[in-house]
Amino acid sequence: MIKTELCRVVGTMSGTSLDGVDAAELVTDGNLVYEFGPTTFHPYTDDQRAILKDALGKWPDDKVDAASDLIEQVHIQVLSKFPKAEMIGFHGQTLAHDPRGGRTHQAGDGAILAQALQKTVIWDFRTSDVRMGGEGAPLAPFYHFALVKHMNVSDPTVILNLGGVGNITWVDPRLAHPEDEGALLAFDTGPANAPLNDLMMERTGKAFDADGAMAAKGIVNEQIIEDFLNHPYFFREPPKSLDRDAFTDLVAAVADLSIEDAAATLTMACAASVAVGLEQCPVPPDRLLITGGGRKNKTLMSMIADKAKVAVQPIEDAGFDGDMLEAQAFAFLAVRVANGLPTTAPSTTGVPINTGGGNISRPLSE
Numbered sequence: 001m002i003k004t005e006l007c008r009v010v011g012t013m014s015g016t017s018l019d020g021v022d023a024a025e026l027v028t029d030g031n032l033v034y035e036f037g038p039t040t041f042h043p044y045t046d047d048q049r050a051i052l053k054d055a056l057g058k059w060p061d062d063k064v065d066a067a068s069d070l071i072e073q074v075h076i077q078v079l080s081k082f083p084k085a086e087m088i089g090f091h092g093q094t095l096a097h098d099p100r101g102g103r104t105h106q107a108g109d110g111a112i113l114a115q116a117l118q119k120t121v122i123w124d125f126r127t128s129d130v131r132m133g134g135e136g137a138p139l140a141p142f143y144h145f146a147l148v149k150h151m152n153v154s155d156p157t158v159i160l161n162l163g164g165v166g167n168i169t170w171v172d173p174r175l176a177h178p179e180d181e182g183a184l185l186a187f188d189t190g191p192a193n194a195p196l197n198d199l200m201m202e203r204t205g206k207a208f209d210a211d212g213a214m215a216a217k218g219i220v221n222e223q224i225i226e227d228f229l230n231h232p233y234f235f236r237e238p239p240k241s242l243d244r245d246a247f248t249d250l251v252a253a254v255a256d257l258s259i260e261d262a263a264a265t266l267t268m269a270c271a272a273s274v275a276v277g278l279e280q281c282p283v284p285p286d287r288l289l290i291t292g293g294g295r296k297n298k299t300l301m302s303m304i305a306d307k308a309k310v311a312v313q314p315i316e317d318a319g320f321d322g323d324m325l326e327a328q329a330f331a332f333l334a335v336r337v338a339n340g341l342p343t344t345a346p347s348t349t350g351v352p353i354n355t356g357g358g359n360i361s362r363p364l365s366e
Contacts, residue, residue: 188242
């Protein structure tokens with residue numbers, strides 16, 4: 001354990017949407033956020049994205065050296081821009097996630113980053129939770145709890161992240177700590193940007209549906225949505241989590257649709273799964289604070305509002321940076337790991353007991 005109080009720490013996130021690396025600095029003690037520091041985004045090139053996509057679904061024994069090397073080198077380049085940071089929270093790149101099989105795989109070796117950057121790196125946040133019987137995801141809820149505390153509100157509040165996969169965090173800020181019983185409920189809602197991004201790249205060569213413009217021109221195939229919502233995942237009680245490619249049947253189902261109708265249907269699939277997820281919250285929220293790239297998709301935001309019958313707002317309306325929340329989360333979690341505090345709980349990942357995750361790698365010179 002590294003004993004630390006207030007720490008200037010930088011966190012990174014390379015999400016399942018494969019758009020690039022987010023990095024964000026915080027000053028925190030792992031309980032509260034005292035300062036939001038600088039941020040940066042490093043987009044992947046098409047060639048880099050192709051290397052990572054080729055490695056998706058693969059495990060360490062599947063020869064993913066090219067993807068691991070890429071993740072390490074890009075992160076070293078990005079993290080070198082944060083000279084004032086005392087410590088690093090490195091998520092790596094999720095290539096495969098099979099909690100029911102007791103395994104999860106994030107490419108990238110934090111020890112290599114520690115030596116290259118000469119800083120302590122906290123990494124591999126998910127493995128211990130999965131080994132303990134948890135889902136290993138989502139991991140941002142403890143940080144979401146800190147953000148809701150920062151908002152100084154008393155009513156239960158919901159944060160919805162729309163990355164490659166959608167995930168929801170229900171927060172009761174009246175409780176003192178995120179691991180307290182009843183403080184949090186968190187789970188993956190269903191596919192979000194990943195299927196739509198893949199569709200756009202395959203058919204148009206574009207990385208995403210900007211503003212939801214393509215989906216806005218299409219007609220939703222309601223039969224596909226009905227079949228999608230009959231997937232066993234939606235009948236499981238939370239907490240629960242998904243792999244990026246858990247809904248391959250959905251992708252196959254839109255293969256024969258026009259690009260416009262396919263985009264509209266995949267967008268509605270995300271919105272419909274969010275609506276189902278809200279029904280599993282302890283108390284329905286009055287509004288959704290939305291983070292992640294999906295909040296910039298006007299068609300998706302409109303569909304969620306219509307399907308869930310709730311006001312939707314980008315998290316910027318609460319004063320936060322929706323592009324950087326997950327990177328900030330891993331900075332926050334790194335300090336919790338350093339201080340020996342839990343990073344997951346039964347209500348966030350289904351792990352049997354409050355659990356701390358993360359490996360600690362120090363430079364060899366220390």
